[in-house]
Amino acid sequence: MSPNSNLRTPNTGGTGHLQPAAARPHRGLRLLPLAPLLAVVAMSGCTTVGPNFKTPPAPAVASYTRAPLPAGTASAPGSMGGAQRFGATQTVAPDWWRQFGSARLDDLVQQALRNSPTLAAAEATLRQAQQTYAAQAGSTLYPTVNGKLGVSRNAFSSSSFGQNSGSTNIFNLYNASVAVNYNLDLFGGNRRALEALAAQADYQSFQLAGARLTLAANVAVTAFNQAQLGAQIEATEAILKAQESQLDIAHKRFALGAAARTDVLTLQTQVEQTRASLPPLRNKQEQANHLLAVLIGQAPGAADIPRFTLTDFALPSNLPLVVPSDLVRQRPDIQASTALLHAATAQYGVAVSNLYPQINLSASLGTQALTTSALFGPGSIVWNLAGQLAQPLFNAGLKAGANAAQASLQAAGANYQQTVLQALRNVADALRALDNDAQTLQAQAAADASAQESLKLVAQQYQLGAASYLQLLTAQQQAQQTRIGLIAAQGQRLADSAALYQAMGGGVLNTHGTSPVAPMATAQ
Structure with a gap:
């Protein structure tokens, strides 16, 4: 042999x-x-006894959503308002984060891929699986x-x-x-055991690919969140400044007897409520900085994390759309589930060979x-x-062991199907979010435009003496409140785009997958 x-x-x-x-x-x-x-x-x-592994067929669906997707998303004037189109492709660019046009983001992602302890652990686990296979092969094949x-x-x-x-x-x-x-391994028990170990090494390889994809996506989304929070803090501070000016005027009018005390107390309440909203925003921003530090493998107190703004990023105008039949070869989690199914098939063969x-x-x-x-x-x-x-003559446990391995194989098959369904749902959610959040940004941009126009008219009236200073401050406050909603919509479009890249598999695998220890893990 x-x-x-x-x-x-x-x-x-x-x-x-x-x-x-x-x-x-x-x-x-x-x-x-x-x-x-x-x-x-x-x-x-x-x-070789037992079933030979066969790669499961691709899902028999042509689209991710029941209703057809539009050719492109809604557009709006201003930052992050461009329409995004979906282009059919078989693969996604491995460095997909570069599509957001930020050199500082690119540097952060590269630091994370080089220094992350999570990736180091995944790489060591992969080497362990490969060496376990090599050790077993050396002692059983020869x-x-x-x-x-x-x-x-x-x-x-x-x-x-x-x-x-x-x-x-x-x-x-x-x-x-x-x-x-x-x-002599006449019935292939040793070879089936090696096949299972090779599939386990494949599984660890895809786990590493998935960890890389998740890490890059987390860095990008956290950077977007940091930029969004910074813009919201600036808008909130502007609102607080306008409210404090209103309160100061109210105090003077009250002293002159031109305003009631209830007016002063109402404005005081608004000021303190706005002031109270700032610490949670700053806390979230600091948490985003701490998370970025950990993602790039540094302690929060030692890392020099850049301060991003929304203007640092560009919204990708063309987004990849991998068809479902190619998605199963693109996403690391589906490939990892396939490797586990392969391992369960081989382990069932080991259990069957024990009967011979x-x-x-x-x-x-x-x-x-x-x-x-x-x-x-x-x-x-x-x-x-x-x-x-x-030759086993009587051992009731051997048959039970084969039955247990067969049940494990059935469970692995069901888990694979569930993984595919979750992946399809993940993509469908990302596509719908892109469409719906683009419409949200369109509405928020229209509201912001109206608020800015209203502020402009009030400012002109104030200069002509037709509007009071309080009316001007109120218009400024309303404009800033509207701007906060617009900022959130802009940040969400960036996060949605990153989510789609991640849902599509992120380009970390080629369409043929990886096989670190072929030929024993070769599928039929």
Whole structure:
């Protein structure tokens, strides 16, 4: 059986005949006694029991949403108001965050991908899985060869040989030998176990890809959130300033008897309510900075996190739309679920193989002598060649083990289907959010335009003496309140775009996936 036998094409063939152990004189140290074992290993056929893994078919749907998507989203004047169009593609750009046009964001993402402890742990776990596969492959695909060199001092009483002399023979025994052991794996249990380990390594590879995608998305969305909070803090501070001016005027009018105390108290309440809204916003902004520091692998107190503004970013005008049949090969979570299904299939094959005979072959070749000078001399050769076949006759647990592995396979299949459904839902949510939030921004932009126009008219009236200063302050406050809603809508469009890139798989995989330890993990 070749170490690289294809798991999907069982081979059949004859087996060699084992000779009984023997010892005979021989001139020199020769390897002829090992030839029968090597011939059996090379010529014996092998059959792999259990089901062969087949990649699940792609979802039989043509679109993510029941209602057709518009050709493009709504547009609005101003920042982040451009229309976005969806372009069909098979893959997403691996460095998709560059589409937002911020060099500082690009630097942060690169720092995170280089320094994140989460990625370091995922990479180490992948190496562990790959080395576990390599270790198991080395001990099961090939015969194990061990060398032994020993010496012992022995004493035998003559009475043990039926003599009555009572004498004791004391002598030294020197030996040197090479032993070979091999499990014939006639029904493929070892190969199925290796196939499961290879699939586990694939799973860890896709987990690493998913961690990279999540990390990049978290950095981008947190940067957008930091910029949004900064703009909202500025707008709130402007509102607070206008309210404090109104309150100051109210105090003066009250002192002159031109205003009631209730008016002063009402304005005082508004001022304090606005003032109370600032600390939570600043707290969220600081939390965003702390999160960015951790994402790039630094302590919050030591990291120099840039202060982003919404004007630092550009809204991508063209967004990728991977069709559902390609999405299953693009998203790391679906590929990881596929690898787990592959592992469960192989583990079921291991459980089935346990019901069949196990054949172990062993051979040893060495020398024995009473002195070191005679250790490799004529007549010192000893060798043995043995074979063992073990067939379970009654073990109720083996069948139960196979049934358990089959149930695990069924659970892995159901989990795969659920992962695909969640992925389709994730994309559908992102697409609808892009469309609906674009309409929200359109309405907020219209409201902001109206508020700014109203403020402009009041300011003109104030200059002409047709409006009071209080009316001007009120118009300024309303304009800032409207601006806060516009800022939130602008930030949300950026976050929605990043969410779609993430939902599409983020370009971290190619359409053929990755296979760190093929060929054992090759799917049919």
